[in-house]
Amino acid sequence: MISLGPQALSAIARRPATAREILTVVTPEHPPAQGQSSGADAREPRPDASAAGPAALPGPGVGTDIGAEWSRAVKALGGAAEICLACHVRPDGDALGSMLAVAHALRARGSQERAPSSPPARIVASFGDQPFEIPRILRFLPGAGLLSPPDAFPERPQVMVTFDAARADRLGTLEASARAADELIVLDHHASNAGFGTVNLVDPAAAATAVVAADLIDRMGVELTRDIAMGLYAGLVTDTGSFKYPTTSPRVHELAARLLRTGIEPGSVARELWDRSPFGFLGLLSAVLGRARLEPAGAAGHGLVWTTVTRSDRAVHGLPFDAAESVIDVVRRTDEADVAIVLKEDDEGRWQVSARSKGAANVGRACVALGGGGHSLAAGFTAHGTAAEVMSALRLQLAAGPAAAVRGP
């Protein structure tokens, strides 16, 4: 299980690594088999974060001087003339929200800054999707105007920060910039993150990357504004499933309280993220739920429920791809199944597969084996072929997988 993949090796080769860091490098037992990297739109329950204080980073930084990692990050951000921010492809609320929050904070710091001798840093923020499109449900986030398309991103950034990406290849077309960056600050909370940066702020105990981003903003000495808080709050509610997942710790609610004090309205954020859709969505839901299949013997006897959302389903109702995103949240209610799967056909005809587990099966492991990623309870991957073929491959992985109880490093 503990071995070094080529990607991990190249990341390590770029900087001195401690023995402890190498030990935390975990690669999939099965190499990616098909498709591209995951659609891990992972809003997954994570281990309780309440025990971890704000300075704790028990991830790849374990055994290293955490304080030193933080000060190196703050110093790099303080001295740079240009700061480049990138989050993972097909960003979710945590990825984009955390990145926009830090973008707002860097701007605020620029105007608060006492050193008038040095001009404020130029901020570039993007994600490596081609075509470059901000997911519809995230367009309410303040700061969309701060984003630029990935082809405007510097090829060799002086200082670059990544958000919510467990691996460099999750940055899509911006992976090359990350590898070329002089200083690469990795902000994340995925247990599988091997630390591909020169500075790794990875906290697997954090419920969201937004929690780590909030810590960074505090350490930069920037006051929370409403715009900063909106991004962080979107990350927090996305990754805790609106404070429903087991990761919803006292630390999560404490941060939420601070964010709400800036005046943001939780009701309107929830409505933007989850509680609205065009009328056509009802028709789509009716069709895709009507064809859902329950396989009681699936997922090693824990039960499997699945359905598909095809391009033609969406075309009938005039819906874009991301309208299919929330279908999994209905399908996963099924009492008789531990595992819920939704195969969503994108505009290019590929299947973007979402997988959820209630805890008996490890969908993260299955999705990683199929070339994707995510967490043990929420994961995804991209696949080609017919729905039947994709499901066959997935059934095999889920039948073989060990229990999800073993997590993280």
Ligand code: MN
């Ligand atoms: Mn996240």
